[in-house]
Amino acid sequence: MNWHRYASPANFKRLSDRLLPWAAGGAALFLAAGVWSGLVVSPADYQQGETVRIMYVHVPAAWMSMFVYANMAVAAAAALVWRHPLAEVAGRAIAPVGAAFTFLCLVTGSLWGKPMWGTWWVWDARLTSVLILFFVYLAYMALNAAFDEPERGARASAVLALVGAINLPVIKFSVDWWNTLHQPASVTRLDAPAIDPSMLAPLLAMAIGFTLFFVAVAFVRIRAELVERRLEALRHARVAGEAAAERT
Amino acid sequence: MKLPRARQAKRRRLMVLLLAALGLGTAAALTLTAFDDHLVFFHTPSDVAAHKVPVDRQMRIGGLVEEGSVERVAGSPVIRFRVTDLEHAVPVTYQGVLPDLFREGQGVVANGRLGADGTFRAAEVLAKHDENYMPSEVAEALKRSGRWQEGAAKPK
Numbered sequence: 001m002n003w004h005r006y007a008s009p010a011n012f013k014r015l016s017d018r019l020l021p022w023a024a025g026g027a028a029l030f031l032a033a034g035v036w037s038g039l040v041v042s043p044a045d046y047q048q049g050e051t052v053r054i055m056y057v058h059v060p061a062a063w064m065s066m067f068v069y070a071n072m073a074v075a076a077a078a079a080l081v082w083r084h085p086l087a088e089v090a091g092r093a094i095a096p097v098g099a100a101f102t103f104l105c106l107v108t109g110s111l112w113g114k115p116m117w118g119t120w121w122v123w124d125a126r127l128t129s130v131l132i133l134f135f136v137y138l139a140y141m142a143l144n145a146a147f148d149e150p151e152r153g154a155r156a157s158a159v160l161a162l163v164g165a166i167n168l169p170v171i172k173f174s175v176d177w178w179n180t181l182h183q184p185a186s187v188t189r190l191d192a193p194a195i196d197p198s199m200l201a202p203l204l205a206m207a208i209g210f211t212l213f214f215v216a217v218a219f220v221r222i223r224a225e226l227v228e229r230r231l232e233a234l235r236h237a238r239v240a241g242e243a244a245a246e247r248t
Numbered sequence: 249m250k251l252p253r254a255r256q257a258k259r260r261r262l263m264v265l266l267l268a269a270l271g272l273g274t275a276a277a278l279t280l281t282a283f284d285d286h287l288v289f290f291h292t293p294s295d296v297a298a299h300k301v302p303v304d305r306q307m308r309i310g311g312l313v314e315e316g317s318v319e320r321v322a323g324s325p326v327i328r329f330r331v332t333d334l335e336h337a338v339p340v341t342y343q344g345v346l347p348d349l350f351r352e353g354q355g356v357v358a359n360g361r362l363g364a365d366g367t368f369r370a371a372e373v374l375a376k377h378d379e380n381y382m383p384s385e386v387a388e389a390l391k392r393s394g395r396w397q398e399g400a401a402k403p404k
Contacts, residue, residue, distance in 0.1 A: 043383030047349060052381060081262045118347030118374045124289040162269070166276045177280070178287045179310065181357055186379040196382035 008086050009226050016219040023216040030209030038202035045199075051115050056202050058108040059187070060210040061101050065133060066168055068098030068214060072140070073165040076158035086222075088154040089229070091161060092144050093221035097214060099137035106134060117181060125174035126182035129167060136164035150229075290357045296368075297336035303362050309338055310357040310376060318352055331356060331368070338362075342370040349375035 038056035045052035072094055078087035109127070110120045121127065140157050147153035175184045186195045193200055290310030291301045301307060314337055317330035327346070330337040340358055350356060355376035360369045382390075 043385075045381055046384035046387035047354075047377060048381075055381070077265060081265055082258060116347070116349055116375060116377060118345075118350075119372075122289070122374070125287060162265070163272060166272065170276075170280070178283075178289065179292075180289050181374060181376055183377055183379040186381060194378075194380045196386055198383060199381050 008084070009089075012086055013223065013226070016223060020216060020219045023212050023219065027209050027212035027216055030205050030212060034202050034206035034209050037205060042199050042202050043196075048116055051112065052199070054108055054112040055199075056206045058105060058112055059203060060207040061105040061108060062130070063207060064210050064214060065098060065102035065105050065130070066171060067211070068094055068101060069133065069137070069161075069165070069168060072098060072161050073168075076161035079154055079158045080162070085229075086226075088151070088158075089225045090218070090222055091140075091158065092154065093225045094214075094218050095137055095141050095144070097217055097221070099134065099141065101210075101214075102130065102134040102137060106130060122181050124180040124182060125178045126171070126180045129171045129174050133164075133167055133171060136160070136167065140164070292333045293331055293336040293338045294333055296338050296362065296366075301362060303364055306359070306361055308357050308359045309340075309362075309368055310355070311338075313350070313352050313354050313356055315352045331358060338368050339366070340368045340370050340373075342373050344371075344373070346373055347375040349377055 034056060038053055042053070042056075044050050072091050075087045075091040075094075078084050079091060109130075113122075114120050140160055143160055144153045144157035147156070172185075172188075174180060175182055187193045187200065187203070195203070290308035293309065293311050295301050296309065301309075309331055311331040311333045314330040314332040317328075317337075319328050320326075321328065324343075326341055326343050328339065328341050329352075330339050332338075340360075342358065342360075350373065355378065357374045357376050358368060358370035359372040359374070361371075362368050
């Protein structure tokens with residue numbers, strides 16, 4: 001018997017019981033602080049004016065779209081190699097959250113692009129690679145749900161998630177490798193951030209808030225998925241039991 | 249013996265996964281290297297000067313609006329300016345609405361056609377801003393002290 005196959009979801013439930021209030025409370029705290037300091041306290045930008053405040057939603061959403069995908073890819077590798085049931089459940093549970101962050105990133109980017117660049121959309125390397133990320137999320141969700149047996153869907157979509165992971169470095173470095181309309185990184189670069197501390201503080205508060213929000217939502221969704229699977233197993237057992245009773 | 253066989257299967261799956269990742273990574277790296285210069289959103293004025301861009305085909309050029317080059321033709325909606333990468337410059341004519349960020353020294357990307365006379369006729373002008381974010385007081389102070397100019401990297 002491979003004991004951790006059965007122990008792990010129980011462990012997860014105990015761990016998430018303890019961490020969920022902290023993640024949810026922290027998310028509310030950091031998001032409130034980030035929104036207030038981003039919209040009220042922080043200054044307008046020297047060239048973009050008030051429009052720069054879109055950054056406090058757009059940039060954390062963009063980071064999360066890639067962070068959630070990285071989590072999904074790790075879960076996919078664990079599901080393929082170790083056939084760990086919790087990894088299958090985790091990948092399936094967080095994919096829609098990542099897709100939502102990517103969608104938010106694309107929409108806020110478009111709203112920001114119109115006043116600043118003069119266009120809602122251009123097909124440059126950065127924007128196109130993020131759009132591909134969004135489609136990979138959708139394909140993952142569709143493939144995951146396309147099979148009658150959940151295990152086969154999990155395996156097929158895990159392969160897709162790993163192949164799609166190639167897109168992550170392409171998104172990150174697209175603005176350095178090719179010339180694009182999108183500007184290069186301001187915060188995640190090797191030298192000092194090219195962003196004033198008065199604007200960096202709300203941005204980081206929002207990023208921490210987004211991350212904690214994701215952790216809380218992931219906990220809730222994974223637990224719901226585990227309960228659903230347990231229900232399904234119980235239903236199967238009851239049907240099998242009734243069939244056996246009829247035969248005797 | 250059930251456990252060792254299960255462990256062997258796991259190791260085999262891990263090896264297959266790593267080999268597949270290696271192959272896929274190599275393929276992706278080769279593809280991206282092959283894209284190299286062809287996946288550009290815009291050409292630079294230096295490309296134009298080196299005759300590396302097609303004449304009379306739709307394309308984009310990008311660079312800074314040269315200081316002192318913007319002129320509005322009197323009595324017509326045509327705007328003339330020069331796009332420079334600080335080595336070469338291309339004269340551009342444009343008729344239409346400019347983005348709010350458009351001004352001298354600002355990065356722009358113009359979409360249009362390069363005429364045989366070397367003038368770029370833009371159908372669309374987009375502003376390209378840099379990665380520096382700061383309040384205007386800080387920008388003013390940096391400019392006054394001569395430590396920074398627009399279009400240059402921010403001092404540390």
